[in-house]
Amino acid sequence: MERxxxxxxxxxxxxxxxxxxxxxxxxxxxxxHRQEAMDGFTKRYGIHDLVWYEVHETMETAISREKQLKKWDRRAKLRLIEQHNREWRDLWSDLTSPSMDTGPRHSLPG
Structure with a gap:
């Protein structure tokens, strides 16, 4: 898969x-994360469900967005998730299934 x-x-x-x-x-x-391959926060707290993602043109814009989101308060993060994934579905199967058709924020090229 391309980067x-x-x-x-x-x-x-x-x-x-x-x-x-x-x-x-x-x-x-x-x-x-799902396989708990590395020690750290997600392994310690059992954080495995992919509930939101956003594709970017460049790594620089992705890093900038990550920093922005980390500054948001919890309520804003929950709103963002629920705008795109109201049911809090684990989007892992969308990523790994051959028919990814869940909208622009939830699809990867390739």
Missing amino acids: VPCVYMLASGRNGTLYIGVTSNLIKRVSE
Whole structure:
């Protein structure tokens, strides 16, 4: 898969603990979180559900957006998730299934 800059949010469950990250390979990175391949925040708090992501043209804009989102208060982050994923579905299957058709914020080229 080609490198695609993305900002993403994981959650431990609906309205649970949130994690915001940035990557150029969303499938690989989320898989690492899900498999608890690395020690850290997401492993410690059981944060595995991909609840939101946003594709960017460049890594620079993705990093800038990640920093912006990390400054937001919790209510604003919850609103952003619910604007695009009202049910708090784990979007992992959307990423890994051959028919990704869930809208512009939830699809990767390729």
